[in-house]
Amino acid sequence: MPSTTGIADCRKPKSPAEAAICHAKGFNELIPLDMWVAGLYKRALKNTTPGSAEQDKIIQGQRGYLQQRDACGSDTACLMKIMRTRQQQLIALNKQLKIELPDADIALFIGEHTYFQSAEEGRKDITPESSLADRILGAFEQYPPAHVKLTDGSTLFWGFQQGNGSVRSLAITDAKGRVQLVGAVDDLPDISNAILPGHDTRDEIDPAKHRLRSGRIALFVRDPAALRRYLPAIRGWAYADLLGFNVHCDKNAQWQQRCTEVQRYALPITAYGLMHCKSKANGKTLVNRCPVALPNVPGTAPLGLFRQ
Structure with a gap:
């Protein structure tokens, strides 16, 4: 995030304002109002x-607002007026920028009779009778959904089951709002502390092999080119997830170590093609039998992009 948030540092105030x-x-209404304005500003950037x-x-x-705010000095009435004006501006702006999950388009993208069976991977919670659309949309139960705009104008949404x-x-979705890829993510552990020296890692990771002990990221595409385009963003999201999101890689040495170490772990990503998948059982398309090779694409999106 650009350093224009402007939250007052009450330990070391930088100005009379x-x-x-x-x-x-x-x-004191000014502290919560200050935090509210900063939160609205961050949301606008995210959108x-x-x-x-x-x-x-x-x-x-925001820079103009901070200049106006600081020009008030210690005049609390002036501060209240300027801050409330900015609050209302940002509320209106975020209403314009509001991004909705395209759930109907996701269902169409997946297809009505598409199912995903993972029994082959030793799981019994998803059977041939489980609709892939129900699985994907069933884990978007929070509103509004977490999301971030990518540098090409695409939007990555994520959610979890209540x-x-x-x-x-x-x-x-791409810059025009068209669905390009969906994914089912299961059992990724939070390893933010496990990857640091001195922590018991038996349940989460195998540090000697840089391997996760659990987790699956299954991606579904109609055009395999979407994998080449979006794998760096998915990697960044997944590594941020492993660290519990809201990652601050530059905050201090410990965070730098976390961000470096987590990216040494292989991510359990597999991909499947929704288009032209001919594998059927009882009239249902079993897309897990239509794997797509992951392209060799370098790069990882910044972990700090993905905030909840």
């Missing part, structure tokens, strides 16, 4: 393409 926000007498003219306009608007965070789903 920040000091006034932190230490206003009586019932726009990095580096785009649209995002740059939002950043410049009451079972180990069952997650992915979906990616």
Whole structure:
């Protein structure tokens, strides 16, 4: 995120305005308002393409707001007026930028009679009678769904099943909102502490082989070119997931170590083709029998992109 968030640092206020926000007498509405404005600003950035003219306009608007806010000095009435105005501006902006999960398009992308069986992998929770569309959409139970704009204007959505965070789903739409890829993610562990020295890793990882002890990321595409285009973003998302999201790789030495170490682990990614899959049972297309080779694509999207 650009360093224009502007949350007042109450430990070391950088200006009279920040000091006034932190230490206003009586019932202090300024601190929560300051945090609210910052949160709305972050949401607006998240809903726009990095580096785009649209995002740059939002950043410049925030810089202008911070200049106005700081010009108030210790005048709390002035601060309240400026901050509330910015709050309302950002609320209106986020309504315009609001991105909805294209659930109907996802269902069409997958197909009505498409099923995914994982019994071959030793799992019994998904059977030939389980609809892939139900599995994917069933793990988007939070509203609004977590999502991030990618540098090419595409949007990566992710969600999880209510009451079972180990069952997650992915979906990616291109800059025109067309579904390009969906994914079923199961049992990825949180290894943010396990990869640090001195932690018991028996349940989560095999550090000697840089191997996860559980987890599956099954991707489904109609055009295999989508894998080449989006694998770096999926890797970045998956590594952020393994660290519990809200990753701060540059925060301190420990976070730097986490971000470096986690990317040494092989991700359990497999891919399957939805188009021209002829494997059927009782009239149902079993897409797990139509694997697609993963392309050799380098690169990983920044882990800090993926925040919840």
